[in-house]
Amino acid sequence: MKDQILVVGGYGHVGRLICEQLGKRYPGKVIAAGRRLSQAEEFCKTTNGRVIPRELDTTKPLPSDLLDKVKLVVMCLDQRNLDFVQACFANRVDYIDISANASFLSRVETLEAEAIKNETTAVLSVGLAPGLTNLLAKYTTRYMDQTEAIDIYVLLGLGDQHGKAAIEWTIDHLDTSFYVYSNREKVKAETFDDGKTTDFGRDLGDRTGYRFNFSDQHSLPHTLKVPTVSTRLCLDSRTVTKIFALCKRAGIFHLLKYQSLRTLAVWLLSKIRWGREIYALKIDAWGEVGGKRVLAECALHGQKEASITAAIATRVSEELYTNKWLKGIYHIEELFDIDSLCSDIIPEVHITEIGKETF
Template sequence: MKTDIIVIGGYGHVGSQICRLLGGMHPGKVYAAGRNLKRAEEFSRSTGGYVKPLRLAAEEPLDQRLLKRVKLVVMCLDQQDTRLAEACLQRGTHYVDVSASGEFLSKLQKLDPVKNGLQAAALLSVGLAPGLTNLLAARAMQELEHTESIDISIMLGLGDSHGQAALEWTVDNLGAAFEITEHGKARTASSFTGSKSTDFGFDLRTRTAYRFPFSDQQTLPVTLGVPSVSTRLCFDSRISTSAVAVLRRLGLPALLRNRTCRNFAVRAFGKFRFGSARFAVKVDAYGLKNGKPMQIEYGIEGVHEADITAITAAGVILNLYESAPPPGVYHIEQLFTLQPDGNRLSLVSAGKAGTGVSMAYPLNGVTFWTRSTVR
């Protein structure tokens, strides 16, 4: 009988929090896995042993005997190909991916349950962005009769503590070119271009955000059928945001292709603290309601982005562990919705995709607001 959960990258910044949350519910069944067994063992001891250690490198072939007892694998590391995910799904082991690489998630999304022999479910777009951004976009879209476009804006706190993988992903994509969908057609955009002034609400006020290759803008046109979706990024420090935008125009992408410069930038982002640990997400949905042009705004705010990523991931993982949908590849907005209660939110599984089970999981740590405006 399959009972175990393996979290690859489970002793990392986000993975360790996911392990603690899952281990509290299923002590002795959760394994913090990675290539460094010593670090996994140290983390296991810090939990009192209710999370177990395991050496497992993501790029190495999976031990098929391991999959006989593993019910669910959680991936907290960036990958280049889908071999590990396919191996899990073909052996009846569910797979959850906590990453933001649009290219990789698009590869997974193309897996066909019948053609690829899938025997379990994969759940993608799990965390803050993608994840809560997808769910906020879906919720805002439900208020409109017709949705023309969705703009997603993300503010991250440079005073927060970010994991190594997140720092590397951010730096590596400062000069990236990526695909977006506008008016139903694909086009190429570049990081830190296409600025937009965004009101994040609360006491954060307006900030300028720039395009960035979060995967939600690549998957939402497919899952929600929205003709235009864009995602932009800024930091809580306006000076830092402006500095990155200026450096980008002065040739930062070419500079970061040099390994030494790239590694220095990663260390600088990790070492220096500019601003606070606050994060915020704003979703603007534009369309028609009662025949009138409307703008629906949804916003959330909190501190420590890694915490809410782990909380969101743990919620969907626990639901998938107890009651999985039919074999296939899903994004979070295809199986879950957000349920507002005043300025609080809960993650709700309404029994979509044939599960027949409903679950409400409170997203402690975020504050929510919404408003509608006739354009």
């Protein structure tokens, strides 16, 4: 009987939070898996048996005993190929991915026919960014008859504790170029370039965000049918944000291609505690209402980015585990909205509708 939930990377920074929350709801049905069995076992001891440890290497074929018992996989690790995802679909295992890797998620989308054929549901873009950013963008566009452009801003606190995988992903994208949609055409963008200022509201004020390769800006033009979407990143320290932008302009981030310097940068970011344990999201949506051009703004802020990522992933997991959904591959905003999915999380999250302005 397929009734188990496999959390891959389940003893990691975010994975353990997902396991703890799902373990309380489905004790004995949740598996914390990863390459290091000893770490999985050590973590599972803290759950009083609600979560089960398992050694698992995603680069190797999935063991048959797992395929026979697992109903749902929650993937908390970045992957290099599609073998694991294809194995899930072939064995009718539903799949959730919290990755922000745009190129990998686009490759998963190519497996749509396999997912439908095997009556499997996959939900991508689950977490903060992508995830809540997608849902908040959808929420904001409902103000308008037609949406022309969406600017997404992600603010992360330097006082927050971020997992090693998230820090490595950020470091590896500090010196990259990528393509975004502008008027339905792909245009080249550079990380930490093209700064743009927005108002995060009374507590945080005006902040300048810089281009960053979050995957939401790649999927939203298709799912929300918006011609232009961009995502920008800033840190709670204006000074550190500006330093990053200057380093990019000076070419200093080129040095991160050397492994020793990359390792040092990862270590430094993991140790920095110069700010608060906060995150904030801001959406500026441009469009038309009744023939008039309108700017609709919405902001959301909270504490501890890993906690909200885990909370969103847990809610989606519960929905897929207990209910029947359309078969195929979807981004979070195609199946859910922020009101229904986050109703029990909202007390920890503060949404501010900054307003709607005609121009």
